[in-house]
Amino acid sequence: MTIEHVHVPLGGRAYDVVIGQGLLAQSGALLAPLLHRKRAAIVTEARVGRLHLAGLQAGLAAQRIDSTAHALEPGEGTKSWAGLQEAVEWLLDQRVERRDIVIALGGGVIGDLGGFAAAVLRRGVRFVQVPTSLLAQVDSSVGGKTGINTRHGKNLVGAFHQPSLVLADIDLLDSLPARDFLAGYGEVVKYGLLGDAAFFDWLETNGPALAMGDKALRQYAVRRSVQMKAGIVVRDETEQGERALLNLGHTFCHALESATGYSDRLLHGEGVAIGCALAFELSARMGLCAQETPSRVRAHLRAMGMATDLADISGPLPDADALIALMAQDKKVQDGRLRFILARGIGAAFVCDDVPHEVLHKLLCDALDARR
Numbered sequence: 001m002t003i004e005h006v007h008v009p010l011g012g013r014a015y016d017v018v019i020g021q022g023l024l025a026q027s028g029a030l031l032a033p034l035l036h037r038k039r040a041a042i043v044t045e046a047r048v049g050r051l052h053l054a055g056l057q058a059g060l061a062a063q064r065i066d067s068t069a070h071a072l073e074p075g076e077g078t079k080s081w082a083g084l085q086e087a088v089e090w091l092l093d094q095r096v097e098r099r100d101i102v103i104a105l106g107g108g109v110i111g112d113l114g115g116f117a118a119a120v121l122r123r124g125v126r127f128v129q130v131p132t133s134l135l136a137q138v139d140s141s142v143g144g145k146t147g148i149n150t151r152h153g154k155n156l157v158g159a160f161h162q163p164s165l166v167l168a169d170i171d172l173l174d175s176l177p178a179r180d181f182l183a184g185y186g187e188v189v190k191y192g193l194l195g196d197a198a199f200f201d202w203l204e205t206n207g208p209a210l211a212m213g214d215k216a217l218r219q220y221a222v223r224r225s226v227q228m229k230a231g232i233v234v235r236d237e238t239e240q241g242e243r244a245l246l247n248l249g250h251t252f253c254h255a256l257e258s259a260t261g262y263s264d265r266l267l268h269g270e271g272v273a274i275g276c277a278l279a280f281e282l283s284a285r286m287g288l289c290a291q292e293t294p295s296r297v298r299a300h301l302r303a304m305g306m307a308t309d310l311a312d313i314s315g316p317l318p319d320a321d322a323l324i325a326l327m328a329q330d331k332k333v334q335d336g337r338l339r340f341i342l343a344r345g346i347g348a349a350f351v352c353d354d355v356p357h358e359v360l361h362k363l364l365c366d367a368l369d370a371r372r
Contacts, residue, residue, distance in 0.1 A: 002020065003018060003019070003020030003021075003023070004018075004019045004020060004219070004223055005017070005018055005019075006019065006223060006226045006227055006230055007230075008142065008162075008230045008233065008234060009234055010162060010233075010234060010237065013144075013162045015162060015163055015164050015165055015166065016165060016166070017141075017142055017166040017168060017226050017230065018030060018165070018166065018167050018168065019137075019168045019170070019219060019222055019223050019226065020168075020169070020170060020219065021169065021170050021171045021215065021219075022169070022171060023167045023168070023169035023171075024052065024055040024056050024058075024059050024130075024167075024169055024171075024172070025055065025058070025059045025062070026059060027056055027059035027060055027130070027167060028059050028060045028061065028062045028063030028064075028065050029062075029063055030165065030167060031060065031063075031065065031101065031103075031128060031165065032063050032065065034101055034126065034128070034164050034165060035065065035100075035101060036099040036100070037099075037100070038063070038064055038065045038066060039065065039066045039067065039068075039100065040060060040065060040066075040067045040100070040101045040102070040103050040128075041067070041068055041069075041070075041091055041094045041096050041100065041101075041102050041103070042056065042057070042067055042068065042069035042070070042102075042103045042105050043069075043070055043072070043087050043090075043091075043102060043103070043104050043105070043106075043110060043113070043114040043117065044069060044070070044071050044072070044104075044105040044106050044110060045071055045072045045073065045074045045078065045106050045107075045109070045110050046071045046072070046073060046074055047074045048071075048074075048105060048106045048107070048110070048132050049069065049071040049105070051132075051175050052105060052132055052172060052175070053069055053071075053105065056103070056105055056130060057069070067103075068094055069105075070086075070087070070090040072086060072087065072110070072113070074109075075109070075264075076109055076149070076257075076262040076263075076268075077262060078109055078110075078113065079109045079112055079113050079147075079148045079149050080148055080149060080150075081148065081150070083113055083148065084113060084116060084117060084120075084148050087113060087114065087117040088117045088120065088121055091117060091118075091121050091125075092121070096121065096122075096125060097122070097125075098122045098123075098124070098125055099126075100125060100126075101125075101126050101127065101128055101164065102114060102117065102118040102121070102125055102126070102127040102128070103127065103128045103130060104118075104127055104128070104129050104130065105130045105132065106130075106131075106132055106133075106136070107131065107132055107133035107135060107136045107140075107180075108131075108133065108135050108136045108139070108140040108141075108268065111129050111131055111136050111140050111141050111146075112140060112145070112146050112147055112148070112155070112158070113146075113148060114127060114146075115127055115129070115144075115146030115161055115163065116146035116147050116148060116158050116159060116161070118146075118161060119146055119158075119159040119161035120159070124161070126163075126164045127161070127163055127164065128163055128164055128165045128166070128167070129141040129142075129163045129165070129166040129167070130166075130167045130169070131166065131167075131168055131172075132169075132172045132175075133173075133176060133180060133184050134173055134176065134180075134181055134183075134184025134185060134187075134188070134218075134222075134269075135180075135183060135184035135186075135187050135268065135269050136184075137168040137173070137184070137222050137226075138184065138187050138188050138191070138221070138222055138225035138226060138229070139187040139190075139225070139229065139246075141163070141166050141168070142166060142226055142229050142230060142233065143162075143229055143230075143233040143237075143243075143246075144160045144161055144162035144163065144233070144237070145158065145160060146158050146159055146160075146161050147159065149262060152329055153254065153258055153326075153329040153330065154254045154257055154258065154262070155254075156329075160237065160238055168222055168226070170215055170218050170219050170222065171215075173218060174213070178211075179267065180267065181211065182211065182269070182270075182304060182305060182306050183267040183268065183269030183270050183273075184269050185207070185210075185211065185269065185273075185304060185306065186249075186269035186270060186271075186272040186273035186276070186301075186306065187225070187269055187272055188203065188221050188225050189203060189273065189276065189300070189301070190246075190248050190249060190272060190276055191224070191225045191228045191229070192346070192347065193248060193276055193280070193297065193343065193346055193347065193349065194245050194246070194248045194341065194343075194347070194349040195228060195232075195245065195347055195348075195349060196224075196228060196347050197345070197346045197347030197348075198347075199224055199228075199347075200300075200346050200347060203221070203300065204300050204303075206221075207300065207303070207304050208303070208304065211304060211305075229246065232245065232246060241351075244339065244341065244351050245341055245349050245350070245351065247341050248275075248276055248279060248341040248343075248349050249271075249272045249273070249274070249275030249276035249277075249278070249279050249341070250272065250275060250330075250341075251275065251279075251327055251330055251338065251339070251340050251341070252271070252274065252275035252278045252279065252327075253268065253271030253272050253274070253275035254271070254326075254327075254330050255323050255324075255326035255327045255330070256271045256274065256275070256310075256313065256317075256323075257271050258326045258329070259317055259318050259322070259323065259326060260313065260315070260317075265313060265314055265315055266307075266313055270306070270307040270312075273301050273306050273307055273308065274307050274308060274309060274310065274312065274313070276297060276301075277294065277297055277298050277301065277308050277309065278363065278367065279340060279341060279342060279343065280293055280294040280297045280343055281294040281363060282340065282342060282355065282359065282360065282363050283342040283343045283344070285359055285362075285363060286342070286355070286356075286359060288342055288343065288344050289343055289344050289345050289348075290345070293343075293345060293346060296346070297346070309367060309370060310367040310368055310370065310371055311367075311370050311371045313371075317368065317371070319368065320361050320364035320365045320368060321361070323364055324338075324357075324360065324361065324364070337353045337354075338353065338355065338360075339351060339352070339353045340352050340353075340355050342355075
């Protein structure tokens with residue numbers, strides 16, 4: 001299969017996203033042009049490390065690049081002040097210099113945490129993303145958003161720090177449990193829903209085979225998602241306008257993640273899928289899109305075996321008022337007003353900050369009632 005490059009043209013911070021099979025074995029050759037000295041420090045997590053660290057280090061060693069690695073605990077709980085301190089202190093122990101490279105090997109948690117550690121280390125060290133999950137390959141590894149969670153909410157502390165390179169190795173997706181792969185697919189669907197109706201059509205046709213392991217289809221889905229995100233990032237790097245569209249489903253998602261304690265009860269991509277379904281339902285109730293559009297969104301998610309509703313989340317959830325209060329902590333709130341990404345149809349999303357409280361409250365009450 002052909003190795004493809006998606007360029008992210010950000011002037012002096014430009015970089016490539018390399019997409020293809022067998023990239024770990026080629027990592028040394030791909031990273032060598034970035035290195036001032038032949039060494040790299042790898043931040044990963046224990047489960048990913050057992051699966052892929054040896055392959056990455058072998059690829060680096062093939063070009064005589066020395067590497068050291070530190071594995072953090074897996075899970076969203078690691079994306080915290082304590083996890084950040086652990087990563088930064090270890091990098092300082094390795095005497096990482098400003099011209100060195102930090103490699104983040106893992107999913108969205110390690111990409112966000114490793115990137116933030118690189119951003120604050122010595123006031124900014126370059127880093128390379130090696131995303132190992134579908135969610136990270138199509139979304140979190142591209143665009144330079146790094147950060148951690150706090151008790152106040154998700155991703156409320158962080159920095160914009162663009163990677164110097166992203167290596168999206170399609171082969172690494174083979175090791176994902178089915179639930180994790182489908183959670184990442186929630187972010188893939190998001191791209192079709194927010195700005196490319198033809199891509200959503202393609203996913204309706206090809207999604208099942210993609211999930212079953214067709215690598216050509218997987219590579220196309222990753223490349224198209226990365227192209228869409230890269231285009232938006234270049235036009236609005238620090239989320240002053242258009243980039244907010246990438247948050248389709250996320251206002252609901254982040255509140256639900258907080259309500260479930262950032263636990264395995266709800267994976268991020270599952271929250272995105274449920275959030276997208278709710279955003280389209282809210283759009284329909286406000287008369288912005290056709291009544292059948294939310295049904296089409298849910299039908300595809302269900303056909304893929306994905307979470308679609310609050311009823312798909314196990315365990316207790318707070319009431320509608322409490323969920324809205326959690327939404328008010330979201331970093332997208334401006335001047336005290338909740339901002340939602342709504343849609344006039346599939347592929348036609350827009351930013352809205354005047355959602356009537358009573359419509360939102362009724363939507364959530366109905367969704368919670370359906371769990372009973």
